[in-house]
Amino acid sequence: MQTQTATAILHHQQLSMFKTTPSTIIATGSTKSYQKKSPCRSLFFPRPPAAAAAKKTSGARASSSSSQKIEEEEEEESFIGQTYSATNSSANRRRWRRPQNVDGDFFVDHTCIDCDTCRWMAPQIFTRVGDMSAVYKQPSSKEERLKALQALLSCPTSSIRTEQPAQDILEVQKTFPIQINEQRIPGVYHCGYHSEKSYGAASYLIIHPEGNILVDSPRYTERLASNIETLGGVRYMFLTHKDDVADHEKWSKRFRCDRILHSKEVEFSTADVEIKLEGNGPWDLGRDIELVYTPGHSEGSVCLFYKPLKTLFTGDHLMMNETRLSIGERYNWFSVPMQLKSVSILVELDFEWILPGHGRRAEFKDYKEKNSVLEAFLAQN
Numbered sequence: 001m002q003t004q005t006a007t008a009i010l011h012h013q014q015l016s017m018f019k020t021t022p023s024t025i026i027a028t029g030s031t032k033s034y035q036k037k038s039p040c041r042s043l044f045f046p047r048p049p050a051a052a053a054a055k056k057t058s059g060a061r062a063s064s065s066s067s068q069k070i071e072e073e074e075e076e077e078s079f080i081g082q083t084y085s086a087t088n089s090s091a092n093r094r095r096w097r098r099p100q101n102v103d104g105d106f107f108v109d110h111t112c113i114d115c116d117t118c119r120w121m122a123p124q125i126f127t128r129v130g131d132m133s134a135v136y137k138q139p140s141s142k143e144e145r146l147k148a149l150q151a152l153l154s155c156p157t158s159s160i161r162t163e164q165p166a167q168d169i170l171e172v173q174k175t176f177p178i179q180i181n182e183q184r185i186p187g188v189y190h191c192g193y194h195s196e197k198s199y200g201a202a203s204y205l206i207i208h209p210e211g212n213i214l215v216d217s218p219r220y221t222e223r224l225a226s227n228i229e230t231l232g233g234v235r236y237m238f239l240t241h242k243d244d245v246a247d248h249e250k251w252s253k254r255f256r257c258d259r260i261l262h263s264k265e266v267e268f269s270t271a272d273v274e275i276k277l278e279g280n281g282p283w284d285l286g287r288d289i290e291l292v293y294t295p296g297h298s299e300g301s302v303c304l305f306y307k308p309l310k311t312l313f314t315g316d317h318l319m320m321n322e323t324r325l326s327i328g329e330r331y332n333w334f335s336v337p338m339q340l341k342s343v344s345i346l347v348e349l350d351f352e353w354i355l356p357g358h359g360r361r362a363e364f365k366d367y368k369e370k371n372s373v374l375e376a377f378l379a380q381n
């Protein structure tokens with residue numbers, strides 16, 4: 001009874017109010033006790049400047065055991081651009097050049113998990129051959145080399161390599177996060193650095209005057225974190241669903257941001273996320289962001305709708321494949337009919353961009369075009 005009342009009140013209510021409702025704070029699978037949040041906390045409340053917060057966190061990190069892990073990650077990154085030993089162990093053989101690559105500096109090795117990231121980030125260079133990616137054309141311009149190296153850094157399994165150490169890799173690291181379309185959706189970035197823990201899903205950064213939002217989790221690297229810090233840090237980390245949470249804990253510690261995840265998606269590793277959504281929503285995040293409940297791919301999948309830029313962040317709810325819209329049916333963990341039903345509610349929303357976790361982006365001319373594509377998809381499914 002209490003939950004029903006709470007849910008009814010919370011539809012279209014500010015998340016700050018949401019956070020004060022005891023029934024929304026659950027501890028599924030965890031024995032941790034939660035402290036009740038103070039009442040009437042405004043949603044975007046002032047924080048110490050990002051740099052100061054980061055300095056504090058970074059100081060704490062240096063004296064904690066997590067520093068070793070972070071150093072290990074930096075080390076892992078330093079392998080980039082270097083060749084592997086030719087020792088004939090099975091682990092090393094997986095790191096060898098696939099014969100499907102064209103000759104030249106860049107190549108994909110046998111550890112590729114076919115996540116498609118390099119193929120949409122640098123379609124001039126990478127294609128699919130067999131069930132993995134391969135280089136079909138070596139970069140021949142500065143722009144192509146930049147794209148190839150961005151894909152190399154974003155590959156979740158570090159399966160893209162170069163024969164010669166890439167001397168310009170540090171410069172390319174500075175280009176993340178990558179602005180998606182400065183004219184149409186300024187301040188929306190692709191984070192790159194996909195994580196194998198998120199099955200290679202994409203994550204995004206929204207620059208917002210009331211506090212930036214990280215949508216899903218990139219692989220944690222201090223270089224990306226410091227670039228994000230330059231852009232104002234992170235106030236919220238919105239997690240679309242349980243699959244794409246990767247290094248959420250490290251990001252949360254680094255920026256002291258509040259993580260948001262639907263309670264039906266909470267698992268052991270996410271038991272202590274700060275904000276657990278309950279019920280069917282929608283929920284408002286600030287003045288111009290709506291969180292839309294779209295169950296189906298998983299039980300508690302939620303999309304983030306950034307209204308001013310008409311952009312919908314869909315997680316694994318809806319995406320493009322190479323030619324058309326898709327719900328990634330092969331990877332449905334909960335209910336395909338429910339996922340399709342959740343697609344149908346998107347007809348009501350005025351968006352022109354779909355930025356997914358897996359799969360490719362969709363960009364529509366306007367609301368009308370979006371709906372004709374959406375309706376055609378629904379009619380076929």
Ligand SMILES: [Zn+2]
Pocket residue numbers: 241243244297316
């Ligand atoms: Zn998923």
